[in-house]
Amino acid sequence: MAEDTARSRILPPYLLSAPALLLYLGLFMAPLVMTLMLSFNSFDFYKGILPGFGFGNYLEVVTDEYFHEVFLRTFGISLAVTLLCALLGTPEAYILHRMRNPWKSLFMLAILGPLLISVVVRTLGWALLIGDSGVLNEALLGAGLIDEPIHLIFTTTGVIIALVHVLIPFMVLSVWASLQKLDPAVEQAGLSLGASQFTVLRRIVVPQVMPGILSGCLIVFALTASAFATPAILGGRRIKVVATTAYDEYLNTLNWPLGAAIAVLLLIANVIIIATYNKVIEKKYAQAFQ
């Protein structure tokens, strides 16, 4: 375009993006590279961080039973949260999709709004609800439904419930976005040809929103795997996940190189999950995006 060539003499694109680029190189890339380098250093309880290059920290994470447990637990929690979000979030997105305004926008606001409220506040809500003398137990005891309080706080189940609550809006949003592309005429055709509501859902709706469900799973899994506040508050000292373990190494044990190694592994796992998932979705649903 003519004006672009005229303007490019005054404001070339490199100049326009230079400030942001410089900030990113200085404050984003440099710290990540420094953390990578730190993870190869070693640590001594008396002398602190020792320079040098070695894979000792990684070896410790790979061989130590404690870290196996932490990584496996994080993986299990992420898997459970992702499955629950998919199982609950997908039907909810479909129900929302079939609602009319003003109900649709009202409930959309109610479901998406909590995303903007601090995770600390949302987790506090769960601590108040599921604590041993929390609202849920008091109500159930008062109604005579249980004799003893259900112990949920500081358990894996409690952490999973709260994480589902924190992350399910992403799933609803993701499925809802792909439902927007759904042609209602195809559903109508299925119904008018005598298919039951269930068959229409299984054969027409679900296959078409699959990309939305999968990308929702990806977001939820990645965010659960690196979640910090919820497991830290509701998991207590016993239910350690990768993020809370890295935090302990940094701020309690002060073993920064080991913490850096855990962080690097978490980052690599995150990038691998996102990259493979993107590839699978692209390959499998390439025709859907054309």
Place this chain on the structure above:
Amino acid sequence: MTKNGPIALAFHTLFIIFILAPLVVVCLVAFTSKGYLSLPTDGFSLRWFRAILDNPDFIDAFWLSIYIGLASATIALGLSVPASLAVARYRFPGRGGLTAFFLSPLMVPHIVLGVSFLRFLTAIGWNGTFIGLVLCHVIIIMPYSLRLVLASVTGMDRSAETAAISLGASSWVTFRRITLPLILPGIAGGWVLAFITSFDELTMTIFVASPSTTTLPVRMFQHITETIDPLISSLSAVIIFITVIFMLLLDRLYGLDKILVGQGR
């Protein structure tokens, strides 16, 4: 389109209760008149809201979070607008890579950013400083503001710009009088989203905050890990109230669903 059946509506009701229950409980407990955690069964009391005012460290943390949010959201937008114009308007080598790079902090877990910023800021002696915290927040909120500004620059009708330039307006005047007003909803939406994201940030900030630069989420987290009392409930209720106002603002400005699509990636 068929209507939702009774089973669907029952599921929906339970779902909404699940979503809202923790927030409602926080707000209810905040109004208790007792000295311990309980629902306000015998009348509402504001004593725990008054108690917030007696805790200056919460008030200080609140203002610090506000200042960091204001500063980092403004810097992020100041960087996002030119970067978006560059990426959306020009075809140049490295354009795709640059966009991906600008959005890439979304792929890095906040805990990883936290440990990295701690290492970096300690090395340059900026750990626990206001400017250090603000710049770290800018990295975290840039992808959100960039995406909204980019969407509004890409979706903008350029005929008014062409007209202004053909009538002899300089490129700066065209930008200020035509482009900027047209992309203002994107800028405003991006700023509000950036501010809220900064205001809520805990996981990264907890590494780089010092005792004198403790933000509100960090202060609340430290309090909760020690003790959970009605004070933290009333403080949370205030935060919920503030966030709801911002949320309605964002919804008006831009539509909440549009803003949040793909957030967290």
